[in-house]
Amino acid sequence: MxxxxxxxxxxxxxxxxxxxxxxxxxxxxxxxxxxxxxxxxxxxxxxxxxxxxxxxxxxxxTEGDLHDEDLEEAEEEAKAVEAAEADDLTALKGVGPKMAAELNAMGLTSFAQLAQMTEANIAELSENLTAFRDRPVRDDWVGQARALMGQRT
Structure with a gap:
């Protein structure tokens, strides 16, 4: 059969x-x-x-099977972790609240990220800034970030 x-x-x-x-x-x-x-x-x-x-x-x-509450909760947790890891970039000379917000929007949220940047990264960052494009080099943000982290250049 x-x-x-x-x-x-x-x-x-x-x-x-x-x-x-x-x-x-x-x-x-x-x-x-x-x-x-x-x-x-x-x-x-x-x-x-x-x-x-x-x-x-x-x-x-169906779309209803996906739990929006769970997705929202996961996104909030990710933002909280990101915020906990974020540094106050306004501690850098040449970075005010607007510049810090712009850097955060670009994904730069910590001194560690800035401290690891190469000259090419800094040049790209400078090009993408809407104002004061020379600040990352002129104010040595990499060196300041390393100093704030307790590292020596």
Whole structure:
């Protein structure tokens, strides 16, 4: 009985894409919104197991299944960790609140990041600043950041 249905199960369905065909071979096909190709065979061989919720039908994730609260909480935690690691860049000579906000927007939030910058990085940073483009070099932000971190240049 099983051998007669197996060839029929392997024939692609009308309108089925190649990807859907191959994914339907996997027992996890319902997770992707596809019917597992061998579920009729499975129901035939193990009828009592076919009624379990895991095998009863396809599982299709919808946007509502994603928990926005969990995503928001994870984003808040990431921001809190980032804020904890952030230094007050206004401690650098030539960096005021506006400049610090601009540097933070560029992803520069700590003295360690500035201390590790090369001349090429500083040149790129200077080009991307909206005002006072010579400040990173003129005020030696790298040296100041290292000094504030307790490092020697």
């Amino acid at each position: 099983m051998m007669q249905t197996l060839p029929a199960l392997l024939v692609p369905q009308k309108g089925e894409t190649v990807i859907d065909y191959w994914m339907s071979m996997s027992p996890v096909a319902p997770v992707f919104g596809l019917e597992w190709r061998f579920s009729p065979l499975f129901r035939e061989v193990m009828p009592d197991m076919a009624s379990t919720p895991a095998m009863a039908g396809s599982v299709v994730l």
